[in-house]
Amino acid sequence: MPELPEVEVVRRGLQRGVVGRTVSAVEVRHPRAVRRHVAGAEDLAGLLLGRRVEDACRRGKYLWLPLDSGDALQAHLGMSGQLLVVPAATPVEAHLRVRLAFTDGGAELRFVDQRTFGGIAVVAGGAPPASIAHIAPDPLDPAFDEDAFVHALRRRRTGLKRALLDQRLISGIGNIYADEALWRAGLHYARATETVRRGEALRLLVAVRAVLGEALQAGGTSFDALYVDTEGVSGRFERALAVYGRRGQPCPRCGTPIRREAFMNRSAYSCPRCQPRPRRPHL
DNA sequence: AGTTCAACCTGAAAGC
DNA sequence: TGCTTTCAGGTTGAAC
Structure with a gap:
């Protein structure tokens, strides 16, 4: 999510x-949450015990915490994962998968995940770790290369939304x-990437950065209690969504009812007027 | 090599 | 009131 x-x-x-805190205890309550750590739960615990957390880093949707051992604790939230920092006495959550305690006796770090699509692992450190070398820089990363993105996008033989999700x-x-960025840029999700002009790609990037930045300011999007911050607080961006989840409601720009179409086993929301279907769509 | 899709899970909501 | 179906913020490996 x-x-x-x-x-x-x-x-x-x-x-x-x-x-800045040092791990004093590790409890793995569900093996699936650590399946990416191939050596198993005990090995993971051994690599964490006594280690100090040096930093908190992110690329795209991946997180990693560099440790004083040179390794890093890597995490992905999947569809329903949460990383909570809560007092040790807090009652156990229904889907608590892993918990870490610290030597100062303060708040625990808990990985809670209803659907267990997410998980944590200890990996060799790096910036980013080699385990996520296949993940491209994200558009808020200073290292993001606009020209490289535009060229790579136009070299693709797919649809625009498929490319954005890759x-x-x-x-x-x-x-x-x-969906929100495509709406802001006035582009259809099935637009063939090889026909996207440089100016359109740059306009899309502007829209992507704007919507990500605004959502971050609002603390993210929370439809339900599944997405919360480390203290359990929901985000407030849902009310700012223009198209996502708004089937049949008026487009904020032109008033045309928003359409919802099946797409890649999920949904694509768009405005039929602001985002006309291309002559030769790539679904 | 590039692209697509089923599979991995639980639970809420909608449909009958 | 149930029972069944659909849908949900993602990634990956394997098939094409």
Whole structure:
């Protein structure tokens, strides 16, 4: 569920809540949450015990916490993952998968995940770790290369939204912000990437950055209690959404009812008037 | 090599 | 009131 703004809100919470602290205990309550750590739960615990958290980093939707051992604790929230920093006495959550305690006896770090699509692992450190080398820089990263993105996009043989969702091309964008950015840029989700002009691609990038930045300012988008920050607080960006989840409601720009179409086993929301279907769509 | 899609899960909401 | 179906913020590996 979480996309770049939501993950960045969590990163900031981890920066405040766990950086500088030393791990004193690790409890893995569900093996699926650590399946990316191939050596298993005990090995993961061994690599964490006694280690100090040095920093809180993010690329796209991936998080990692560099440790004083040179390794890093990597996390992905999947569709329903939460990283909570809560007092040790807090009752166990229904979907608590992993908990970490610290030597200062203060708040615990808890990984809670209803659907277990997310997970954590200890990986070799890096900026970013080699384990996420396939994830492209995200559009809020100073290292993001606009020219490289535009050229790579136009070399693709796919549809515009498929490309935005491909984390190897550009990272951090998911189903909500892809639809919102395409609406802001006035582009259809099935537009063939090879026909996108440079100016259109740059306009799309402006829209992507704007919507991600505004969502971050609002603390992210929370439709339900599944997305919350490290202190359990929901984001407020839902009310600012123009198209996502608004089937049949008026387009904020022209009043035309928003359409919802099946797309990649999920949904694509768009305005039929602001985002006309291209002559030769690539679905 | 590039592109697409089923599979991985739980639970809420809608449909009958 | 149930029972069934649909849908949900994502990624990956395998098939084409």
